[in-house]
Amino acid sequence: MQGNEACVEGALDAGVRFYAGYPITPSSEIAEDFAAKLPPLGGKFIQMEDEIASMAAVVGASLAGQKAVTATSGPGFSLKQEIIGFATMVEAPCVIMNVQRAGPSTGLPTSPAQGDVMQARWGTHGDHPALVLCPSSVTDAYLLSFQAVNWAERFRTPVIVLLDETIGHLRERVRLPGREEMVISSRKQPHGDPETFQPYEITDEDLIPPLPPYGGGYRFHTTGLYHDETGFPSNRPEVTDRLLNRLHEKIDKYKETLFLYESYGLRQANQLIISYGASARSAKAAWRKAREKGLLVGLLILKTIWPFPEEIVTQAGHDKNNIVVAEMNKGQLIGEVERVMDKRIPIRGANRADGVLITPEQILAKLEGVN
């Protein structure tokens, strides 16, 4: 199975029945696959007139009650940003799959890169939370896409699956868990009187309001303006503050359960490699070679990159005397590692941003004791 195809399978198994998108390399297989698979399931696929429209249609479909997905790549991801922010603000569950290619601008459409790490975090304007998952195998692409839909529904927020061209086009054997092991989450529904329904009233501990579908009997107003419990605009400082804090807190509160990662040989190590996405495959090869050479190296592969898994990274790295962060950009996630680690620990970047997959040798060269 191919990585892009696995994303579709994961999303469909999580209950996605709506896709809107616009063709862009290297993500087009996701659209093509949804186009073939949704109608037989009674679902809807639509190819919109542009990237912005497809993001808008996904949010519209979400509010009408469907689990909805779009996919894109760098330039399209830039175009979608405003409405990703809208989805965050109105709390419309949705999933955006970004198969990264080398940028800036049109860049290298068919080459791998991880240059959108910061755009996935801060691409839309304003202060906002972000939930971003990064697969480093085809199995991951399936599992994280499934997870992304679940978390979008549970937290009522856009979730980004950040692939790269390598993972998107990678074909490998996958082992998927049985369907019965996969638990599906759906947005909460209200139970009270529709006449007194307040769409953003918080009664639950998780700080997340229920979301009824259009046509379900609950009528309400939704706006990208700051709004109170009634859903109507307000510019009162206490309302603004309360909403923005809640948008962050509803995710922060469950942060520990959101940190997905793999780790290898952390305990018997004095050096650490941190990586994610396609780079993590090279990192794993580098880690193996280093071990063969007798070096005490650990490996941490991050699957959740936003919110940044601070606790996981500090725990893995606090006792190391060299940390290497391998990524296919000029150094994006390394800034977060530097922010959270003790300043006395040297942190080095193994970077490559020329459209070619980073090699294990490049990563090895940053470790101490490699001749």
Next chain:
Amino acid sequence: MELEKYFRVEKLPHIWCPGCGHGSVMMSIAKGVDKLGWDPKKVVVVSGIGCSSRAAGYLNFNTLHTVHGRPIAFATGVKLANPELHVIVITGDGDGAAIGGNHLIHACRRNIGINVVLFNNQIYGMTSGQYSPMTPEGSMATTSPFGNIEPPFDLCELTKSAGANFVARGTVYHLPKLDSYMEKAFSKKGFSYLEAISQCPTYYGRRNKLKTPLEMLEWQKENSIDIKKAKDLDPEELKGKIITGIFTERDEEEYTVRYDKLIASVQGGKK
């Protein structure tokens, strides 16, 4: 009053300036829904950004106030996700003709069951008076301080050519006619485009020798020409005029109906 149930009266007074025409168009929408007897729970009003788009907040349906220029794209998602819903888009001349123009023509082309009502006050009111793609040539605006040299877009001709099932233009001055177009637009199964010429005394009238709302309404009256009469006039005579009436009425199959047939045939083929 019978129509009161369609409004969130507790949200009034509205934000529009004294003499603004938008309230009249909003009322016409409520009358249209009433005439069709739609269940308010099944009505979704989607709007963009601008003065007109604030109407969504006062209407007691499912209302979605989106981002600038994209309400038709959001509405496409809503309608396709649940074709049973009656989806109305409220937009303006900036929201619909400038930033949102692309979505408008593609929704026409698909002939998806969305009723677009474009409040055309010929100016960007919310941002205090810049010229829009529908501002008449020669008009003064904050961004055309020496007079507007761009010709206005005729979205009725555009939407008609792009495949809409129903296209009409009315004015706030000729309200009963606007109401009748609204009813016809809402009764169409496919895409409908209804343009309502509205007035902005604050940001258009004051700068263009139409000092009072009344003068603006008189301007609408004096410059409107019925489409049947317009057919006999040459382009020079029609310059600067408002052509009102029904531009097209068709019954091409609606998009979500076609989609459901596609699903049925794909699923049928499997059995």
